[in-house]
Amino acid sequence: MGLPPFLFxxxxVQTHGREVVFGPAxxxxxxxxxxxVLKRGAAPTVQIEADALISRRWRWILVEKExxxxxxxxxxxxxxxxxxxxLTELLRLRYAPHKTGYGLKHVYTDLPAEVTRDLESLYALTRPEELPGGMERAGRWMDELASTLT
Incomplete structure (x- = not known):
């Protein structure tokens, strides 16, 4: 049929009962x-989203616990x-604020190449003894991002 194999x-199809709100992107x-019933919602401000992500940092203790x-x-x-x-969401707020909530989807087109390389290196850590170092690097990066976003 000539269509790409990855086309979705x-x-x-829904019955009435709620409004459906789509994000800006x-x-x-x-x-x-x-x-x-379909609406396009307003995006929360970058500062509100950044503050919410940064405030979750106390949960890093769960990594150390395990x-x-x-x-x-x-x-x-x-x-x-x-x-x-x-961290990925903060990077999205910095480089692609119109596409928050995408996680790693489209990360190679939405973020600069050097940023994705650094992010890959943090995702590549798999041994428990490597995780504290990764958390330290991620923490420094989040601090840099926080100073530019808030």
Whole structure:
């Protein structure tokens, strides 16, 4: 048929009952919305989002807790969820503020190459003894980002 193998069409059919609000960067085409339930929401300010991400830093203790308990998989999961995901979102706020909430999707096109290389090096850490060093590097990077975003 000549279509790319990775082309997806997302179809959503719902009954009435709630408004559907899309973010500023969400692309959508409504074929039928007779009652106008689809809305485009306003983006929260960069400062509000940055402050919320930075305020989660106290949760980094969960990584250390799992390292000390000898639970490498849980330590790694906490490292990704509590350290790298907020860092990635702060980087998005800095370089692609119109695309927050995307996680790592499109990271290579949304962030500068040197930033993605540095981020890759933090994601590449897998051994429990490496995680404290990664957290230290991520913390310094978050401090730099915080001073430019807030």
């Amino acid at each position: 069409i997302d179809v959503c 969400d692309a959508f085409l409504a074929l039928f919305d007779r009652d106008g 390292v000390r308990r000898g639970h490498p998989l849980e330590a790694l999961a906490s490292y990704h969820a509590e350290v790298l995901e907020p």
